[in-house]
Amino acid sequence: MPGSSVSIIEVDKYFGDFHVLKNVSLEIEENEFFSLLGPSGCGKTTLLRIIAGLEDVDDGDVLLDDKSILNLPPNKRPVNTIFQNYALFPHLSVYENIAFPLRLKKFSESEIKRRVDWLLNLVRLEEHAQKKPSQLSGGQKQRVSLARALANEPKVLLLDEPVSALDAKLRQELLIELDNLHDRVGITFIYVTHDQAEAISISDHVAVMNSGVVVQYGTPYEVYESPADTFVANFIGESNLMKGDVVEILSDEYIAVEFPSFGKVICYRDKPVKVDDTVLITLRPEKVRIMHNKPTPSDGIPGNVVHGIVDEVIYMGYQTKYFIKTDEGYILKVYKQHVSYLLDERIIKWKDEVFLYWNPDDSFIVEVEEN
Amino acid sequence: MKPGNLTRIITILAILFFYLPIIVVIVFSFNSSKSPEWTGFSLRWYYQLFTSSGYIWRTFLNSIIVGVSSSIVSVVLGTLGAISVYLGSKKFRKVMWTTTYIPFTIPDIIIGVSLLIFFTTLNVRLSLFTIFIAHVTFSMPYTMMIVLTRLHDFDKSIIEAAYDLGATKSVALRKVIVPVAMPGIIAAFFMAFTLSIDDFVITFFVAGPSSTTLPLQIFSMVRFGISPVINAISTLLLLGTIFMSVALRRYVRYII
Numbered sequence: 235m236p237g238s239s240v241s242i243i244e245v246d247k248y249f250g251d252f253h254v255l256k257n258v259s260l261e262i263e264e265n266e267f268f269s270l271l272g273p274s275g276c277g278k279t280t281l282l283r284i285i286a287g288l289e290d291v292d293d294g295d296v297l298l299d300d301k302s303i304l305n306l307p308p309n310k311r312p313v314n315t316i317f318q319n320y321a322l323f324p325h326l327s328v329y330e331n332i333a334f335p336l337r338l339k340k341f342s343e344s345e346i347k348r349r350v351d352w353l354l355n356l357v358r359l360e361e362h363a364q365k366k367p368s369q370l371s372g373g374q375k376q377r378v379s380l381a382r383a384l385a386n387e388p389k390v391l392l393l394d395e396p397v398s399a400l401d402a403k404l405r406q407e408l409l410i411e412l413d414n415l416h417d418r419v420g421i422t423f424i425y426v427t428h429d430q431a432e433a434i435s436i437s438d439h440v441a442v443m444n445s446g447v448v449v450q451y452g453t454p455y456e457v458y459e460s461p462a463d464t465f466v467a468n469f470i471g472e473s474n475l476m477k478g479d480v481v482e483i484l485s486d487e488y489i490a491v492e493f494p495s496f497g498k499v500i501c502y503r504d505k506p507v508k509v510d511d512t513v514l515i516t517l518r519p520e521k522v523r524i525m526h527n528k529p530t531p532s533d534g535i536p537g538n539v540v541h542g543i544v545d546e547v548i549y550m551g552y553q554t555k556y557f558i559k560t561d562e563g564y565i566l567k568v569y570k571q572h573v574s575y576l577l578d579e580r581i582i583k584w585k586d587e588v589f590l591y592w593n594p595d596d597s598f599i600v601e602v603e604e605n
Numbered sequence: 606m607k608p609g610n611l612t613r614i615i616t617i618l619a620i621l622f623f624y625l626p627i628i629v630v631i632v633f634s635f636n637s638s639k640s641p642e643w644t645g646f647s648l649r650w651y652y653q654l655f656t657s658s659g660y661i662w663r664t665f666l667n668s669i670i671v672g673v674s675s676s677i678v679s680v681v682l683g684t685l686g687a688i689s690v691y692l693g694s695k696k697f698r699k700v701m702w703t704t705t706y707i708p709f710t711i712p713d714i715i716i717g718v719s720l721l722i723f724f725t726t727l728n729v730r731l732s733l734f735t736i737f738i739a740h741v742t743f744s745m746p747y748t749m750m751i752v753l754t755r756l757h758d759f760d761k762s763i764i765e766a767a768y769d770l771g772a773t774k775s776v777a778l779r780k781v782i783v784p785v786a787m788p789g790i791i792a793a794f795f796m797a798f799t800l801s802i803d804d805f806v807i808t809f810f811v812a813g814p815s816s817t818t819l820p821l822q823i824f825s826m827v828r829f830g831i832s833p834v835i836n837a838i839s840t841l842l843l844l845g846t847i848f849m850s851v852a853l854r855r856y857v858r859y860i861i
Contacts, residue, residue, distance in 0.1 A: 308768040321766035335770040
């Protein structure tokens with residue numbers, strides 16, 4: 235079953251005086267796995283409900299394969315929704331829940347059985363067909379609601395935080411299952427979540443929303459590696475955000491920035507700046523290397539080296555999070571990945587004196603304040 | 606004595622105090638003499654009830670007619686009201702909660718008097734019909750609350766899911782809302798029926814000369830001295846109630 239493309243065109247939505255969606259425009263390609271990511275209250279669920287037809291728009295348009303669907307009631311749209319709390323019909327068995335949309339379409343009993351059996355197999359719930367929703371676990375309920383939403387063979391599947399009510403391990407499993415399911419049914423998935431890890435792990439494209447505005451649109455890689463602003467840099471993954479003054483333009487690509495917190499470092503010049511501008515620089519903690527001995531920068535690009543003392547050690551098993559206090563008293567986050575266990579390695583401990591090293595390309599500008 | 610024992614003793618005494626009069630009624634319905642002292646086991650009052658107490662059975666039939674009809678109408682109206690509150694806006698819900706709650710607090714005697722004034726103003730002859738109207742009136746807040754309690758156990762998203770899956774509003778109502786509310790609807794029916802069967806105060810005001818219900822009949826008989834026949838019919842009523850509440854156990858949690 236082929237999916238549809240979805241176009242959101244300059245949509246505005248108010249709840250009373252509250253401007254929930256502010257001139258939102260998005261292009262969602264057919265058959266892709268698209269995520270709407272943002273903190274609660276950013277308008278992502280409202281946008282999803284607008285596509286489903288459960289909410290009206292105050293201005294703008296929503297197109298499905300270039301045709302407006304705003305005049306269609308929810309039951310006439312080739313779009314189905316997975317609700318956050320599953321929304322299974324409590325009085326019907328698993329089988330009847332999945333058969334519900336098919337019965338409304340007046341399919342023959344044998345056709346209904348054929349389709350429901352196929353869907354039960356798809357979500358691996360064959361042996362639970364006769365159970366009531368109250369007898370199922372959270373993960374099973376969510377799989378029933380998936381099967382039910384796919385029964386109508388929608389062009390677009392809308393998922394409203396479908397795994398947020400499950401525990402962490404189950405969440406991972408269901409995400410992988412969703413990804414496989416997307417590959418098998420091949421329709422457009424629009425996934426709403428506040429969990430950045432979920433969004434970047436399975437999506438083809440991500441739109442990051444904040445206060446009713448799409449602040450960044452791109453592939454998960456783009457959104458993570460080059461956040462459009464401070465909000466995105468903070469919201470997606472973790473980062474060190476540092477404010478400093480541009481002291482020297484080194485080339486078209488690099489600038490020297492003086493930080494009151496730890497001196498002069500070289501940063502990537504991804505935005506036009508001039509000397510004396512104040513800039514906000516982001517640096518991902520996992521891009522910084524930590525060592526006992528002062529490193530010698532490799533040839534070509536000069537590296538940034540900062541000296542400090544280990545202020546906090548958080549051992550996570552697969553990695554260790556270090557909080558390093560620089561000589562000037564600034565705390566810098568550094569995450570060291572444990573790739574192999576070395577017996578002769580001198581483990582970095584609390585209060586150790588360390589050197590931090592990173593490639594200038596990894597510290598780049600997110601915001602510029604002209605002076 | 607430990608304080609735990611004291612509270613237990615008080616509870617047991619309170620329960621005894623509550624059940625003792627009922628036990629007395631049951632015991633004396635099997636007494637062989639009319640006097641309030643035990644003279645031996647006998648079924649003569651039951652025999653009398655079933656053979657020569659036609660007037661009691663007529664009033665019993667009246668009670669059943671009013672009970673069943675008023676409960677059905679009350680449940681239909683209460684269910685519709687509950688659904689509109691459930692689906693309505695927050696503001697509407699607040700107003701409706703308050704207006705349905707107020708009748709719970711109005712004394713029966715005031716409802717009775719006002720209904721009587723209402724009927725006489727409109728020149729409606731007092732009959733079983735006026736009792737039926739009165740019973741629908743006072744039981745509807747109960748039926749509505751019970752159905753609403755049941756509906757509130759479920760998130761409104763099940764209705765949105767029904768629309769989303771292709772249901773029109775009327776299909777969603779028939780295939781989702783009403784079936785989901787059904788345990789509440791059944792509980793509400795029996796609640797309304799129970800309220801109707803044993804109502805005395807309100808019925809007393811709106812009953813006509815030929816429309817006596819069982820509680821009114823029992824009251825008028827008591828005025829001429831306690832007949833053991835009353836004990837017999839009370840025992841039977843009690844049995845019926847116990848049987849009903851056991852049979853309806855699964856719906857009990859919606860009964861307020």
